[in-house]
Structures are given as C-alpha cells and as structure tokens.
Amino acid sequence: MAEPPGVEAALALLGRVSRMEEPLEELRALKVALQALPPAALRERGPEFPLAGLFALMGRGDSEQISLCVIILERFLQVMDPLYVIQHFGEELQKGLFHPDDEVKILTISQVGRIVEDPDAVREILITPELLRQVIYCIAAEKIAVAKEAIKSLTKVAEAPEGLEVLLVGNLLVDLKKVMAKSDIVRYRVYELVIGIASMSADSLNYCVNSGLISELIAELTGNDVLVRATCIETVTSLAHTHHGRQYLAQQGVIDKISNIIIGADADPFSGFYLPGFVKFFGNLVIVDSPQQICERYPAFVEKVFGMAEGQDPTLFGVGVDTLGILGSNLEGKLVLQKKGSRFQSVLNRIGHQAKNAPTELRIRCLDAIASLLYLPLDQQTEDLLGMTESWFSSLASHPLELFRSISTQPFPDLHCGALRVFTAIANQPWAQRLMIASPGFVEYIVDRSVEPDKPSKEAKYELVKALAGSKTVAEIFGNQHYLRLRAYLREGPYYVKAVATTAVEGAE
Template sequence: MAASIGDLLERISAVDDPTEELRCLKTALLSLPVSAVRDAASGQRLSAVFCLLAADKREQVQLCVDILERILMALSPECLLQDYRAELQAGLGHPNEDVKVLALTQIGRILGHPDAGANVLNNHALLRAVIHCIGEEKMGVAKEAIRSLSQLGGSKPGLDALFQSDLLGALKDVMTTSDVIRYRVYQLVVDVSSMSPVALGYCANSGLITQLLGELTGDDILVRATAVEMMTALAQEQHGRRYLAQQGVMDQISNMIRGAETDPFSSLYLPGLVKFFGNLAIMESPQQVCETYPAFQNKVFEMALDPDLAMTGVALDTLGLLGSTVEGKQVLQKTGARFTSVLVKMSQLSSSGATELRVRSLDAISQLLSLQPEEQTEDLLALTESWFHLLAPQPMEMMSSISSQPFPELHCGALRIFTAIAAQPWGQRLMVSTPSFMEFVLDRSTGRTKEAKDAKFDLVGALVGSPTAAHILGSQQYVRLKTYLREGRYHVSAVAAVGTEGAD
C-alpha cells in the first residue's frame, strides 16, 4: 500500500485534472491505520497536494484538505516543522476556511510540543498570522487560532513570546476590531490564565485581565454578561478563584445580584451571575459561599419560585448542583419552609409544562436525593427520605407515571431519580412495596432507546451494588437483578421462531 500511496502522489502532479487521483488517494489513506499512513507518507514530499490548494475548485480543495489532514496528523510535530512550516504558514492566508483550520491545527500541534514549539517562538511572522486569525469572520477558524495560541501558556518561553514581545501589541490591535473579537482575545487570555499561577501572572501583568474585569461594570448589558461567563471559567481553577477574590470580583458580582432588582435588563445577565456563584459553591464550600454572599442564595430561591419561568431553569440547575453535595444538602435543609416550597415547585414542574423544564426539574431532584455509600448516615438518609415524600402524596406513583410517558427525556429523568434512591434502604423498601415496580425494573421492553437502556441498567446496578438490597428485596428478586446485570445493557432474549410452511 505504501508504494500505491507514492504512485498516487506522483500521478497527481502529472495530470491536468487530478480530481480522480485525489479521490483514490483519499480512499487509500482512509483504509490505512495511522501507523501505516505514517510509514507510507514518510519521505514523500506533499508539495503537489499543497500546490493544488491554490486552485479555485471547491471539490479539489476539499479533497486536498482531507488528504493533508490524514497524512499530517500521522506525522510528528518535529517532522511538520522541518518539512512543512512554510506551507502551513501560507495556509493561514488561504481564503478557504477548512484550509485555515487545517494549518492552525497542525501549528497548534507544533506549539504544544516542547522541542518543536521552542523552535518557532522567534518566528513572529507566523505567530502574528495566527493572532490575526482570531479576527476571522468564521468562528471555526478563530476557535482553532485560540486553541493553538493557548499552547504557548504551557511554558515560560511561550509566555514570554506572547506577552512580553511585539505579539502583545498584535493581540491588542486585533481586539480593537469589534466587541466580538475583543472577547475572543479575552477567551485566549482566560484559557492561558487557567493553566497555572505563573500564566495568570503574565496575563495580569499584560493588563488584559484588568481590562476584562473592567467589562463587568460596562454600560453594554450583553458585554457585561459575557464578562461574567469569562469570570466563571477563570474561577474553575483555585489560583483563578484566589485572584478574583483578591480583586474583589466576588463582592462585585454579589452587588450586581442585589442591584438586579431595580435593573429592567437584569434578565440578560442574572443567570450568569447565579451560575458563577453556583460553581463557586461547589468548588469551595456551599455553606461558606451562601453565608458570605446571601444575595446569591436568596436570588436562587426567588428565581425558583417566580411565576415567570424564564429564570426557573437556571435556578433548578443551581439548586441541583448545590444539593449534589452533603454540605449543600445541609445548607438547603436549614432554610426550612423556603426549601420545602421549592421542592413542591420542582414536583409541579416535573409533572407538567415544557419538556425541557420538566427534564431539568427531574435532574435537580435526582441530584438532591443522591447519596454516596459513605454518606449514608442515619440523619442524611432521613433527610433524603423526607424530601422524596414532600414531592407528592404518592411519590413512587408520580415518578412511575412520568417514566411511562412516551418522551425518552422524561423516561430517563424519572429513572435517574429511581437510581438515586435505589442505593438507599428506604428507597429499596418503597420499591419492593410498590405494586409491579420490580417487574417494571426487570422489564427490558420499557425503553427502546440506548439512553433508556443505559438508564435502566444504571438503576439495576445501583440496586445490586447496595449492601442492603438482598435483604430488603428478597433473594429471588436480587438474583433476577444480578442476572439482568450479568446479561449486559443491551441483552435481547432469544425467541424461537415457529415456522408453518412445510410443517407436515
């Protein structure tokens, strides 16, 4: 096959219309594993294929892109740098989006390699061309440029090149193009800042992080909302959270939540503010965050109970996130009647309304009711059991009704709630005492989609994995559940076919 690859490469440059040869080459390459492509392409100059990118023929260009992508991905970053640096740099100026993405992807591989990347740090013409791609109209090109440049954040030489040279000026120049492009550069800065405290220091010293923080108080509501999203991404890392706290960002966002009550446009950015603190609570401490920033907790309850359902989804997601941890469960329980009202609202939303909101309600409930084996203390088991019974007078019947509806998302959402309580003794007692429920669990015909089969398998796994299940459910049911588990997720019982033709 290696010889045929070489032959096809030679024939491409020998014909006037190489379309058919390109198709054959693409087919041949796709039939080979990556290691064989590497062997077949080693020593082969791809200049003929690169030259064909200059043609004004869409199919030809796309075939060349597919071929080059297959071959170049099989080559090492050092080989790319040595043999194809000029071609890749030229690809950044190509009018075709796919060619630019191809070039950016391979340049990103070079920049991410310790040795190969170090050899291009002085090539500012190449790096400036990548920076200019952030300003491209096509988002696919811009995203790949951001991803490639973020590779520089992994080393001090890369950070020096990006933030302590004329490249910083190139970044700032690109930012002036538009609000959209400015935020693409912010995205790069946040991506790099998230990599390490050292990288964050470089970004802070460049002034770009300070400029981003200033966007939080801007007059443009949409710009403000996007800035909050950026802050949320930076807060994913501990050093990022520490920096934001030092800069007073948490207090600033808390004040924005308070001020939202008198802002007629707050619905545009309020979900982002709530998400920020929801993520912060999970990464730090739900109790600490809720006590330090009470405006956040108050706003979540207000949004969850608001008759206007526009904000409800974010509130549900946030409450589920908070309640997924033991500390979060305890914080919510301390609010007493307020949280009880929220649970009742979740139950109502799960049973009726728009499908998306019903699914988000079911997912939030499943997170609230979940307990890991090591978390199953007497108090916490009593807590989750009381919450389940607050959902409805007959919560098992209500969830069973939802699971039987002809909507896969709702069916799976209800199964996730059953899975949450299946690992807890009180949940198992409810299941075995509910008529026909165990038959429903063991019936593989209730849910035809892959997602439904996966959700049912997870439910059975939760039951079998519980140390109390065999005693509570009884040995016969437990053995049937273990058989279900052993047979696998997608087991289909064999049915003997009975023929009538020729049965004499």
C-alpha cells in the first residue's frame, strides 16, 4: 500500500521542531501538513512520531507557540491507542495539569477522559492516582471550561466499578473535600460531579451517599440560606430524573421537605430567589412520575403553580405557565387540571391575555404551554376529552382562533412558529377543524407557502399540514378540494418551490 503523501514530511518537520529554539515557522507548517493527512495515516504510523519534543515546547514559549503545540498534539494523541498514550506520555500529561495555560489543561484532561474510557488503559491511571488527583484540583480552575472538562473526565472514571472505588473511597475523596473548601462555586461544582455519578446507577448512588457528600448537599438545600437553596435545587433535580434517585430522595424525606418549604414560602420575603427552582423540581417529577400521584401527595405544589400563574410577578408567572404546560402534557395531568374547574378556566384566560400582550419571551412560553395543554392524540379523543380541550381553547380569549392567527402573521419568527404550534396541537380535533373552515381565508393561509420566510417557519407550517392531513375527519369537514390541497402540500414537502417558468429545449419530446 502506498505511503499517504505528507507523512514523511510531517515526520521530518516533527524531528526538526523538537531541536529548535525558535520553531514557530516549522510548527505552523506542521499544523498545515497534519490537517492534510487522513486520521488513518496518522494512526498507522502514530508510534513513530516523536512527541516528547512537542510536549517540551508546549512547556515554554509564547502563546502562539503553546497554542500550535496544543493543536498538533491533540491531532496526534486523538488517533493513538489510549493505553499507549498513558504508558508513554503519563508524566507529560501530569505536567500539563500544572501548566498555566488553560488550553494545555483542557488538552490534558480530555486525554485523561479518553484513557479512563479504555478498560486496559484505565488501570494504569488507577494504580498511580496522582494524575486523577491533579484533575480533581482542576475542578477549582478559574476558567469554567477547564472545570467542566475535569468534571466530565472524573465522571467517566466513575463509570468503571474500580474507578468509583478509587474516586469516592480513600485519599481522592479527601482531595475532593479539600477542593470543595476553596469556594462556594467550587463546592457546587463538586456537588454537580457527585450527583452526575450518583445518577448512573443505584450502586453509584450508594458510593456517593457513603461519601457523605450527598448529605451535605441536602443539608444545604434545606438550610436557611436562600441563595444556596436556589443553587442546590438544580443539582438535586437532576438526581430526581432517575428512578433510584427519586426513591432515595423520597426515603430520606427530601421531597417532603421541599414541599414544606414551598408551603412556608408565602411568609418568606426572599422566596422569589428559590421558589422557581423548587416548583421546577416538582415539574420534573411530574414528567418522570405519575402526575396525579405527585399532585395528590404534594398539593402545595399545585396550589403554588396556580398562585404563580395568577400573580403579577412576571418571573414567577413564566415558571407557573411552563409548569402547567408540563403538567398538562399528558392525559393524566390534563385530568388533574380539569378538576380545578373554573379556577383553571380563569388561569387559561390569563395565559391567553399574556400570549397577546406580554414581552416576546413570555409570549412564546405561553404559546408553548397552550400547545402542550391542548394537544390530544387520536387514540385519546373521546367525546368528553374533546369537549374538555374545546372548552379550554374557548377560555383563552373571546375569539381564540383569530388571536393565534394574528400572532401567526407577525414578522417575528419565534412568535410565528409558536402560534403555528398551537394550531398543530389542535389540528387533529374535529371541533378545531370546524373553527378553521369557518374562519374566512384560514385554509388558504395554511396552504400558502409565500408567508413562510425561513426554515423554522416552513417546517412549523409543514407540521401543521401533516397534522391536518393525517386526521380522519378533515376530508369531511374541510371538503374534498381543500383536503386534496393539503395532501399535495404534504407530498411536496416543507421546502417546495413552484417553478415560475419552463424553457423549451429543441428536440425534446
């Protein structure tokens, strides 16, 4: 097999730069040469490339020299076997973690991440954990990109059972706790790491619980510092996404404590700092668990969501609307809301008003919540449920179809698409189709491609057409002519452009 062009040139350049005091020109040339080489060529000849000189050059020189060395080394190391990298460059990687340049640290930590994913290479790190110790201290780096790379690599370490043991039992756990003491920000980063590990499995969670770090997090969550509460709830919420995490939080009484804090929030003038996060916590529980059981067991959550949607604080209103959209996204949640009767109808009217009059970002959130609340899959369309969604739609405004139609014609893509999503949500429901056909020019608007100026708008309109065309009742309600236009639109796809003219070609048949 012929040698790919440029490999020998790269080898020669690499040999030269290692011996030079002023290697910038050669480094630039080497970077260009490597970019032209396919990864397979580098992988095949990888062990022949003498990288020690590059590591040495990366340890000195100006920022351009360091940056070039990082780019070149990353290209080489990425195609090398992780076991080879740790065996031949373990010492250089460790030095990289002490380097003052953040690019070097990120390169080094990303290589550690590669190494710990390899079942053979990870053992090399675990038997000499000094490298991992330095990665732990990188969690405290000033640059967030370095800290995030460190958290990512350490999370990968914990994916191996032996890595979990090394990281959360013994000396490295001591190092983790030392790093936590550096500042509040760093402490929350360690909590993020620990919860990320705990979310992997019940076994991982047990290690994290035994480390004592989860208990510390929960103590801060339920403590009196409102700003700490606001920060910790996001981390705890990610643990609640897993079944074993929810079980643990319930068994430890944490969910009850969060509910009690929500109950006491009315008497706390600073509750605005943490209340959105606490309500979002229950919103996430509703997504992964039974909405009815969550709402029955924690009525304070539902009461607070309604209070937010009825109140005047725009931040809390937005969270309330988002949460109602989540709660009503499935049938069980819709029935919970329906039981609220006229109170929910009143909240819907307020959401409809805000969809028309609030600042743009809040209007979009209202439109998304409305679409979520009104959507009803074909297999759930009983007479009672269709009557429910129709009454909800009617509660939004005196003329809701015209309200959303006016929003859909505005020259703001996000609002335009938000209104189209509302139409798409109700498109397969017969009552909505009757409203659409009764609205002058509405069907013409749906099949008019000229009003969709950009890709998201074209795709949103296509989803609406698809929802209508896929309904069993649309042909009867819209009539055959309109139905055929919808089918043609669907067949042509979202980006179809009608040819303006054709050119005759001499001799064409």
